[in-house]
Amino acid sequence: MDHLPLPDRASFPLLATNPELVWLDNAATTQKPRVVLDAERRFYEESNANVHRGGHRLGHAATEAYEAARKTVARFINARPEEIVFTRGATEAINLVAYSWGGSQLKAGDEVLLSTLEHHANIVPWQLVAQRTGAVIKPIPLQEDGQIDMTAFCTLLGPRTRMVAVSQMSNALGVCPPLAQLIAAARSVNALVLVDGAQGVAHQSVDVSALGADFYVFSGHKVFGPTGIGVLWGRTEILDAMPPWQGGGEMIERVSFDGTTFAPAPRRFEAGTPAFAQTVGLAAALDWLAAQDRIAIAQHETALYQQLAEGIRYLDGVRIVGTAPEKGPIASLVFGRAHPYDVAQFLDERDIAVRVGSHCAGPLMQSLGLSQGTLRVSLALYNTQSDIDRLLAALQDTLELLQ
């Protein structure tokens, strides 16, 4: 089969107008293809009206666009539209589950298992609900290569385990936990599973029906869509049993001062005016990505990662943290004689954008003993061999200077 051509920088206005920029901070946010910017602009220019309200032409058009976006998201992850809740992002989606499901289901002594790879967004909401309910957070340790220690995980699983929350792809290391095994093991003790897809969604096709998890969350802006919009997917029977978490318009069936009845999911969880223009942008991003040759993209990203890993072998004192074979296109680097912050300053001079620090993964950095954090290189489909060449050359010069 012939591959479609890979999307190039010309499709991304920010990259097209900054030809010298080497954008290697894709795990923080991705640049947007023109089709996404056009879709949001067109919505504002042609269909702008509040959704689910107003007896007028534009109100209906906006509602149609909003609900069509829900269908697009559902199609993208192979779910049903009524299982898709729009949120501000992955963080809000996890907060929603922790607050609503956790707050109503967890009891003192119940256990929530979190991998040591997790982003703070998949830790702190659980800590908050644990404080309220008396539930206990149990961290799942890692192997030396950054992969989840499955033996330790199976030992931690027990009759009190109610929830296992784990990342599809670590934002800090790129390591991808073995979700199928984790989910099967969690099932055996009747625990639910939440998968944080914030990093994985831009790189791997997602089929929530096949995955077998109970919740899947992601953010629009990390998958070429707008900021301020994200997705919670949950199984209908679980969402239907969850109480509302924020009150307001749209999430109710009937309000009176004697009492209020709530709308069914997903609207029950979408209080107030949603970010409807951003849902249109998100739908455009997902339709655009789904139309690409995703196998070719994954091969391209893997080839770039290998080029980077190979180049780094020839640089003195540089090490990739997290060497597990199951990895996305993220390389977290530490240096024998240089601080990641200093290296990034010199890269920035050459318009090479990377991220340094603990990447909102404090427990992970503590478990790895990395008090200085790492320098993270995170790739996306528009990166090129030339980007990696320029990074490697800049790293070599910088490390000589910082000897």
Add this chain to the structure above:
Amino acid sequence: MSTWPDLPESLSLPTLSTRLEAAHGWEAKNRLLVQLARELPPMPDELKTGEHRVAGCEAQVWLLTRWQGNHLQLWADSDSRIVKGLLALVCAAYAQRNKEEIATFDFGELLQTLGLQRFLSSSRASGLAAMVKVIRNA
């Protein structure tokens, strides 16, 4: 107690200002900051404690202050060389000043004058603000 080092003449504020002004462009300034870090006397590990740590910086920063009569003495270190280079400037700017001078000295303006304004961007300024606060409360 460790012996407090004197700042070398190469790190006095007039000399330092001349050196930084002579470095044109980011790369030259970054290189110079790395060089300044080599000239700033290191702090012994036993002083690099949580008590002396300044929170809010992108790298680890330790800052000690003490009064010699009316005048402030500083001792600072970082695990980042660029940050340590900036600390040389902090030390040069505030050393041997009295309480009144310290309260009114505008470190941000000094950075602007010396072409180091990019360290004032909001993602980086919190660390500097924290350091200035420690010095003003000394």
